[in-house]
Amino acid sequence: MTSEAPRTDGALAGLARFCYRRRRLVLLTWIVGVIAVATVGFGYGAAPDNDFTGGDSESARAQALIEKHFPEQQGDRLTLAIKAGKGIDDPAARQKIEKVVADLDASPITGPVTSPYQGENQVTEDRRIARMTIPLSDKDVTKTEVKPLVDMVKAASDDSVTLGLGGYMAEKAETPPQGPAESVGIAAAAVILFIAFGSLVAMGLPIVTALLAIASGLALTKLVGHLVPAPDFTLAFGAMIGLGVGIDYALFIVTRYKDSLRDGDEPESATVKAVTTAGRAVLFAGTTVVIALLGLVVMGQRLMTGVAVATSVIVLVTMIAAVTLLPAFLGFTGYRINSLRLPRRAARRPQPVSTTAQARRTLAERWAGVVQRRPLTAALLAGVSLLVLAAPTLSMRLSQPDASVQPRDRSSYVSYEILSEGFGPGYGAPLIFATQVDSRGGDLRPVVEAVSEAEGIAYATPPRVSMDGRAVTFTAFPTTGFQEEATADLVHELRDDVLPAAAGGQRVYVGGPNASTIDVAEESGARLPLMIAVVIAISMVLLIALVRSVTIALQAAVMNLLSIGAAYGVIVAVVQWGWLGPALGFPTAMPVTTWVPMMMFPVLFGLSMDYQVFLTSRVREEYERTGDTRTAVAQGLARTAKVITAAAAIMIAVFTTSLLGPDIAVKQGGLGMAVAVLIDATIVRMILVPAVMELCGKANWWMPGRRTATTIPAAPATVEREARV
Incomplete structure (x- = not known):
């Protein structure tokens, strides 16, 4: 967005006009397309690939040797852990144990098993604890097939004999689906949108647009998995990202559409303006997120490349939906965008710019004035706060979740606890x-x-x-x-x-799995700085092209790094140090999951750039109108504060609901991103940005080759356009 009047003859304007006029065709195409893609994708999509081994690490070379020369050792295994208070030779205990062993041996998905009463080194000296390895008959055994075995073992436990079934497939089998997390996130977003818009119709458009986009995006990721495999957490993580950005992108366009209607435009003209202003920023912001995600490719890890491609596909589909499906919806609603309003929110008559400005200053303008009167103090306080929050990052450790960090009621954790007691804590880390x-x-x-x-x-x-x-x-x-x-x-x-x-x-x-986890974590830590550098460099180039200022691009990069670093620090404090961990759904203190900081950085950097774009582009408009940085910052903040706050609140709600889910790693990522968005929308956007821009003054608009940073004549359309949220 710039101060120039929206083009009515450009490609984006033409697309908006076509989607508005041919809204029935566009909507039908989307519905048929989503149904077709969902049917093919969810019916014939690729299965997840959770094998993080590979590459040239020492553990990968060991695995390659074993696969080549010891084929009989291949395939997944389950481990039955047994603890009997009176010893496994007690008649009642033995009867129960032998019944479970026979049921496991009779299962069509297991290979031959050796009873602890027959094998060597399977029982502790006091005969109270025993173990049994259960090979799976086929490497393609699914968690659905393993689930009955887990349930059978749990049901067999009582006060005299405790049984636990462990192993990778047992952990997956008893991990419940994501459950109501996404539904809660959608409900929270609906409430926020209803409060922001005061209209059920305006509330519904972003949600419906985002849901249709996510459905097709997730199905496409399943198909893309045939070419670029991705692990099983990709769908949950992608749905969380897609829901957040999908609703936010539609929110920005609907907001601009309502502003144009309020300024007296016809619905079609308002749609074209919304798409050519907010829609253009959405395309830029979404492209930034996609490019940032694709920065994961430089990590050189096969599955992380799959995650990057899959998540990028989801974001790309939400962008397309925002500039095609949403204009069609706007064509159906027209002036009824404000239908079913909150009773307390009566429509206000538009007032001239000068009258409105003189009548009252918004809370955001007054706050900007407070910060601008003491910019150095505000910048120092905000910067120090972010650095303090980021400090725990220096002690971050990376690993992968295992049975020891699972909820205490899981059979896999019971198995880990029994085996650790009987055979030592290292039994699960061979x-x-x-x-x-x-x-x-x-x-x-x-x-x-x-x-x-x-x-x-x-x-x-x-x-x-x-x-x-x-x-x-x-x-x-x-x-x-x-x-x-x-x-x-x-x-x-x-x-x-x-x-x-x-x-x-x-x-x-x-x-082995432990050494492989260590190698992947160290390789990720070594490559993370390269990914950060690539993402920052590309994003800065794009931001410079949009706002035409090197200074603002540098400010954005530094501020984004500070907010993401603070989010990393909070994750370390909660997950690794255990601060409030149990209250937030983390059973015990544990290292940060290896892929979480890798995924968090590109996603958060892209999302931070979203808010930077919407704020600084509006500040740029005001600066070109007035030539005064202080006024431009105050006015730009006032005109974007409410919509950015609503967008951030939606992101926070969606990301926080991941804490309701069962996946430990996804919960870490959701918590970290919720914290980062909260910090970005408060400390960074409300304090650091206005303070730093006040300190830089006209230097904010420095661009190589530009002779002067003085006032640029205002475009008439800019003076007339006073977007209010």
């Missing part, structure tokens, strides 16, 4: 060693002995040679758990010191 040898095999006993004697190792299994004699593997169990920092330190010590000294030049790789 380290798998693998090496390639010549055709005569290899003697790894010196290596096994060295690993067994290393500090932090509980015990190690004897080495196994592959059937072809070309590889050897063994497993060691640490004394510490999956999420503990000492376990990561142990992996580095084994790789850097123990193995090189004991292997005599032979390369022995350390792999």
Whole structure:
């Protein structure tokens, strides 16, 4: 948006006019298209891929050796953990345990099992705790097929015998669907829109537009998954992002449409103006989000690339819906956009600009005046506050959730707790060693002995040679758990010191799920600065092109970094340090999930740019009209404060409702983004932006090659256009 009158002959104006006039055709096309895409996408879309291994890390090399030379070890496994107060040999306990073992063995999805009464090393010395490994018969077994086994084991537990079924598929099977989170988010957004617009019709348009866009966007992500695989959290995360931006984008356009009607425009003209002003900003903002998301590609991780592409598709569809479907809806509503109003909100007669300005100043204008009178103090206080909130980020640790951080009523957590008590906390964090040898095999006993004697190792299994004699593997169990920092330190010590000294030049790789998680986390941490640099550089170029100011683009980049850093700090304090964690749905303190900061940065940077665009472009309009930065900032803030507040409130509501869901990682991401939007809409937009712009003065509009930053003649249309929310 600039101060120039909206073009009525451009491509965007032509699109708006076509969608308005051909609204029945546009709406029918959207409905048929959504039904068709949803049918194909949800019916024939790709299954999620949760294998984060791969690449050139040491754990990936170990996994490649095992897959090549030990095919019998492939496939998922479940683990039955048993705890009997009187011991597993008690007749009543044994009868119950053998019944569960027989039911598990009889299942069509399990392979042959070895009862703890028959196997070696499956029972503790006091015979109170036992374990049993249950191979799954097919690598394509679904969580729906595993769920009955989890339910059967939970139902068999009583006061005398406690049973828990663990393993990756058991965790997935008993994780409930997202449930009412999205519905609560939609309801919250509806309330906010109704308060902002005071009309049921105006409230409904953004929601219906966003829902249709999300339905088709999610279906498309399932289809895109055939080309670019993505993990299972992608749909929940994408729905949360799509719902937030979809409603917000439609909100901005509907707001501009209502303003134009209030200024006396006909519905068609108002639609064209809304799309060519707010719609143009929506396209820019959405493009920024998409580009920021695609910055995840530089992380070099296959599944994160899938998440980036899938989420970008959803955002792209919401952009298209905002500038095509929404104008069609506006064509149907026309002047009835304010129908079914709140009784207290009677329509106001438009007043001339000067009369309105002299009559009263809005709260936002008065607040801007307070900040502008003490800009340095305000900027310092806001900046220090953000830095204090960001400070915990320095201690951030990354990992992946395992059974130890699941809700306490889950069977997988019960299994973890029993096994930790009986076999040590490191039983759930095995380290798998693998090496390639010549055709005569290899003697790894010196290596096994060295690993067994290393500090932090509980015990190690004897080495196994592959059937072809070309590889050897063994497993060691640490004394510490999956999420503990000492376990990561142990992996580095084994790789850097123990193995090189004991292997005599032979390369022995350390792999397994724990080592793989450590490698992915460290690789992500190393590549994160590159992604941040790429996203910032591209976003600044786009913002410079829109607002024609290098200074404002730099301000936006720095402020966005501060708000995102503060959100990171809050996540560390809540999730990793445990501050208010249980109250917010996190069962215990845990490291931050590896993908959360990677996903948060591009999404939040793009969303922050959204608000920056809507605010600074309006400030730019006022500056070109008046030539005075202080007035421009105050007026720009006044004309955008309410709509940005409503948009931010919708985002916060949508993101916060993720805390109602079951997925620990998605909850972390939702909490972090809600905090970031809250900070961005309050500390940054209401304090830091007006303070810094006041301090910079005319330097705000510096652009290489521009001879002067003095007043630019106002366009007549700008003076007449006083958008009120």
